[in-house]
Amino acid sequence: MTATDPLLRLDNVTRRFGGLVAVNDISFQIHSGEVKGLIGPNGAGKSTTFDLVTGVRPPSSGEVYFRGQRVTRQPAHTRSPMGMARTFQIVRLFSGLSVLENVQLGLHPKFPDGIVRSLLRLGSLSGQERASRERAMDLLAFVGLADRAGHAIDQLTLGQLRLVDIARALAADPVLLMLDEPAAGLNDAETDNLGEMLVRLRKQGLSMLLVEHDIDFIMKACDSIVVMDHGVKIADGTPAEVARNPDVIAAYFGRRAVHAAA
Numbered sequence: 001m002t003a004t005d006p007l008l009r010l011d012n013v014t015r016r017f018g019g020l021v022a023v024n025d026i027s028f029q030i031h032s033g034e035v036k037g038l039i040g041p042n043g044a045g046k047s048t049t050f051d052l053v054t055g056v057r058p059p060s061s062g063e064v065y066f067r068g069q070r071v072t073r074q075p076a077h078t079r080s081p082m083g084m085a086r087t088f089q090i091v092r093l094f095s096g097l098s099v100l101e102n103v104q105l106g107l108h109p110k111f112p113d114g115i116v117r118s119l120l121r122l123g124s125l126s127g128q129e130r131a132s133r134e135r136a137m138d139l140l141a142f143v144g145l146a147d148r149a150g151h152a153i154d155q156l157t158l159g160q161l162r163l164v165d166i167a168r169a170l171a172a173d174p175v176l177l178m179l180d181e182p183a184a185g186l187n188d189a190e191t192d193n194l195g196e197m198l199v200r201l202r203k204q205g206l207s208m209l210l211v212e213h214d215i216d217f218i219m220k221a222c223d224s225i226v227v228m229d230h231g232v233k234i235a236d237g238t239p240a241e242v243a244r245n246p247d248v249i250a251a252y253f254g255r256r257a258v259h260a261a262a
């Protein structure tokens with residue numbers, strides 16, 4: 001990858017489900033250090049696009065490049081060691097493990113010697129296990145949950161679970177962090193807290209792809225925004241550019257709003 005290559009590039013990506021075109025000829029890029037939002041009404045194709053980027057499924061046509069390498073048909077598990085990490089819209093954490101242990105599971109690519117095995121082993125800690133705990137504790141402190149480290153996962157609120165999931169994703173030391181609807185189901189205070197966290201990550205230069213239904217949340221968090229509607233990209237620009245785009249206004253607020261704004 002050269003200095004001018006984008007971190008992530010989608011070239012004319014299409015995904016069909018039978019006769020339905022869920023993602024229709026989408027192209028966009030994320031540059032290093034950029035926080036990109038992907039928004040659109042329900043059914044616009046956001047999660048499907050996210051799946052094409054993360055490798056959950058391949059596109060029907062088009063190409064995906066990550067760090068200058070074509071990854072179009074590479075499965076998710078081979079993309080994560082390249083520096084992609086994601087969270088899940090429905091948080092997937094292990095209820096039998098503590099908060100700290102869940103974050104430690106995210107360390108897996110860096111600590112390859114069987115984290116799950118070491119979690120279950122009693123007795124003295126090896127140097128590697130101690131390092132893994134310290135790193136996981138640092139990440140919990142970063143997301144503001146150090147005091148919950150020993151708690152069972154099911155004692156946390158949804159907002160706290162999302163933060164744990166982000167800590168778990170960060171544990172892999174990604175260059176691109178991808179979040180699908182991180183604010184879904186959160187109350188106002190939790191949403192604000194999450195927004196502040198993302199601002200801190202952005203300041204540290206982490207590149208991100210944020211998929212969100214909540215347009216206000218995305219406007220504050222992102223450098224640039226792609227807007228999708230019915231599988232098609234209808235806008236791509238700064239939050240200010242996107243906010244005054246008539247097609248975006250129409251997709252979100254209906255035709256009347258465009259006429260009123262015109």
Ligand SMILES: Nc1ncnc2c1ncn2[C@@H]1O[C@H](COP(=O)(O)OP(=O)(O)O)[C@@H](O)[C@H]1O
Nearest residue numbers: 017020022040041042043044045046047048049
């Ligand atoms: N696995 C699937 N099989 C069939 N249709 C799907 C599948 N996943 C998504 N779709 C359809 O693709 C369209 C886009 O869905 P999705 O990407 O989930 O949109 P969004 O995340 O923007 O709400 C919707 O019409 C949805 O019903």
Ligand SMILES: [Mg+2]
Nearest residue numbers: 046047048181
């Ligand atoms: Mg979705």
